[in-house]
Amino acid sequence: LTGEPFLIQKTPGARVFSGAVNGDSALTIRAERRADDSRFAQIMRVMHESQQRRPKLRRLADQFGALYTPLAVTVAMAAWAFSGDPVRFLAVMVIATPCPLLIGVPVAIIGSISLAARRSIVIRDPLVLERAPTCRTMIFDKTGTLTYGEPELVEEVVAPPWDSDTVLALVASVEQYSKHPLASAIRNAARQRKLVTHEAGSISEPPGQGLTGDVQGHRVRITHRRVLLAQHPEVQPHLPPSSTGLECVILIDGRYAATYQFRDRPRHEGARFIDHLAPSHHVERVILLSGDRESEVRYLADIIGVREIYAEKTPEEKVEIVRAETARAPTLFMGDGINDAPALLVATVGVAFGQHSDVTSEAAGAVIMDTTLEKLDELLHISARMRTIALQTAIGGVGLSLAGMGLAAVGYLPPVSGALAQELIDVLAIVNSLRAAWPPRALRDF
Numbered sequence: 001l002t003g004e005p006f007l008i009q010k011t012p013g014a015r016v017f018s019g020a021v022n023g024d025s026a027l028t029i030r031a032e033r034r035a036d037d038s039r040f041a042q043i044m045r046v047m048h049e050s051q052q053r054r055p056k057l058r059r060l061a062d063q064f065g066a067l068y069t070p071l072a073v074t075v076a077m078a079a080w081a082f083s084g085d086p087v088r089f090l091a092v093m094v095i096a097t098p099c100p101l102l103i104g105v106p107v108a109i110i111g112s113i114s115l116a117a118r119r120s121i122v123i124r125d126p127l128v129l130e131r132a133p134t135c136r137t138m139i140f141d142k143t144g145t146l147t148y149g150e151p152e153l154v155e156e157v158v159a160p161p162w163d164s165d166t167v168l169a170l171v172a173s174v175e176q177y178s179k180h181p182l183a184s185a186i187r188n189a190a191r192q193r194k195l196v197t198h199e200a201g202s203i204s205e206p207p208g209q210g211l212t213g214d215v216q217g218h219r220v221r222i223t224h225r226r227v228l229l230a231q232h233p234e235v236q237p238h239l240p241p242s243s244t245g246l247e248c249v250i251l252i253d254g255r256y257a258a259t260y261q262f263r264d265r266p267r268h269e270g271a272r273f274i275d276h277l278a279p280s281h282h283v284e285r286v287i288l289l290s291g292d293r294e295s296e297v298r299y300l301a302d303i304i305g306v307r308e309i310y311a312e313k314t315p316e317e318k319v320e321i322v323r324a325e326t327a328r329a330p331t332l333f334m335g336d337g338i339n340d341a342p343a344l345l346v347a348t349v350g351v352a353f354g355q356h357s358d359v360t361s362e363a364a365g366a367v368i369m370d371t372t373l374e375k376l377d378e379l380l381h382i383s384a385r386m387r388t389i390a391l392q393t394a395i396g397g398v399g400l401s402l403a404g405m406g407l408a409a410v411g412y413l414p415p416v417s418g419a420l421a422q423e424l425i426d427v428l429a430i431v432n433s434l435r436a437a438w439p440p441r442a443l444r445d446f
Helices: 039-052 060-083 086-095 099-118 127-134 142-146 164-175 183-192 225-231 233-238 270-281 294-304 315-328 338-346 358-363 373-409 415-437
Strands: 121-123 137-140 147-158 201-204 211-215 218-223 246-252 255-266 285-289 308-310 331-335 349-353 366-368
Touching: 060 086, 060 373, 086 373, 086 415, 099 121, 099 127, 099 373, 099 415, 121 373, 127 349, 127 373, 137 142, 137 315, 142 147, 142 255, 142 285, 142 294, 147 164, 147 183, 164 183, 164 211, 164 218, 164 246, 164 255, 225 233, 225 246, 255 294, 270 294, 270 373, 285 294, 285 315, 294 308, 308 315, 315 331, 315 338, 331 338, 338 349, 338 358, 349 358, 349 373, 366 373, 373 415
Parallel strands: 137 285, 137 331, 285 308, 331 349, 349 366
Antiparallel strands: 121 366, 147 255, 201 211, 211 218, 218 246, 246 255
16 A cells, blocks of 8 residues: 555554555454545545546547548449449448458457467456557556565675674574564575574564574574664664665674665566667656655666656555656556556556456556566567557458459449458458467567
């Protein structure tokens, strides 16, 4: 609901947003407001309002049909008027049947939906396939899309005489019993270094005070900078500058030993994906839009190469930003949380990343089941390929029909021959459209 990347630890008396997902511990929560006044209900109201104001997009076949049908009738009427023969009118109308538009384009769309499903991409609105290749602005939520939404240990400031491996092994030994949001990041770091952890005893974790335990004859305490300075202000000169991310302070045998700093882990393919959007998909602008703190958003933007950011934005503010960008150019917005659902509705194309929320999936035009940016690239390629094949079918089929209409108008193509010719055109259009369901050699290029 907030856009923050980490699990938030709650202590007795703390406020909890409705719609938040609880971790592993049992909680007793007192409801102080009606359901209609909850944050979740406010987001849902914004989403419904966005649904009502969603722009009506014309389908590809409708755009061609709006021009083709009046033209066909005009040619038929002109042929009848100039020749005085009503058979000319009939012959033109027979060959002018818009089957490439009525059958060929839907076949290409259905084939692409099938191909996307086989690649773990669910197309909920076929307009996504038609509009995605036209999007020139891409807007991404931060947490869970361009990051893994999990804390990662990124810096260790170790005080002498300790070394980083020894401290990490001791801390991981204590944290293996903890359900704190940062515990998994510490355990993962120790596992990656193949450090040996040991049994810990006398484990204590008072709410808001940190974690304490005995390991290998050492008393290890993991706590917060604020808690430590309140109890031991003399430690201040030994601490590194405060980080904009999350951090914890480690004491061993009552003495300061290290400070650990954590960040939301960027996806390993993020920078490559952002770099290839302009040359491969003609994307002109990439925007990072998040409810998280500006320092965290800026940190990620610098790593992956995004220049435009919006930070600390509420769902209502996200809607207004996406709506303004969509008014300038077609937009694709990708998010994964409930707070992203309203913005997904007002973008030209809304893509839900993962299956984190039914609300988000319902608001999106496409849902990427496997949470990798490679799948979004595949969606863009499938969409571009479908649009190309659909245009080939529509323009090619209509072009052949127009040629047949000309022959019928001057009397060279009688109605029966026109019907046979039109059937041949339809078959060619359908066969071409079926190519959309055949997987190409590659569906990604980064």
